[in-house]
Amino acid sequence: QKEVEQNSGPLSVPEGAIASLNCTYSDRGSQSFFWYRQYSGKSPELIMFIYSNGDKEDGRFTAQLNKASQYVSLLIRDSQPSDSATYLCAVNLAGGGADGLTFGKGTHLIIQP
């Protein structure tokens, strides 16, 4: 079982609607959580990171973390066609240090004009 799970999609959302992306993780010791966006053939770009329970907002993006339920989500408001990409959830399993992030397989998001 992969340590970071995401629904691979595709998730299709009409333009202007809210896109909701979910991620669960298995290690309760996980400390920090990241959402990256990746266009095909390009490198992952950081959208947000969160390490405290609750919500964190940045523009159209809101990350939500619930450590008790071991899930993290990303909401994208007013979805735009340019948001169409694969969204990777990543977890730092040990917290801090120079440990590598563990990525989920990503959710392919399609914003329909």
Place this chain on the structure above:
Amino acid sequence: AAGVIQSPRHLIKEKRETATLKCYPIPRHDTVYWYQQGPGQDPQFLISFYEKMQSDKGSIPDRFSAQQFSDYHSELNMSSLELGDSALYFCASSPHEVEANVLTFGAGSRLTVL
């Protein structure tokens, strides 16, 4: 702003050959990570370095080795290449933080093994 620089961007090799990828982190970033991403796959962590010492090791094959130099740049050496090594190889760098290491990725090096 300066980003993570990777070279070469594209590399074609034959089976059993050797390849070297280079990564120049963002200035003042002291931690470097290497990831391998196969077609349609998520990035797989290979190895990381902090202050020129190996810090964490992931699914890096024994045929691969890496190091970080005094100027913080890193090189990934791959020997006895196999067809399955064809992938995008990303380098990422981060400043060393206690709470959350925010990784910035380079554009990647695409390795094709024929």
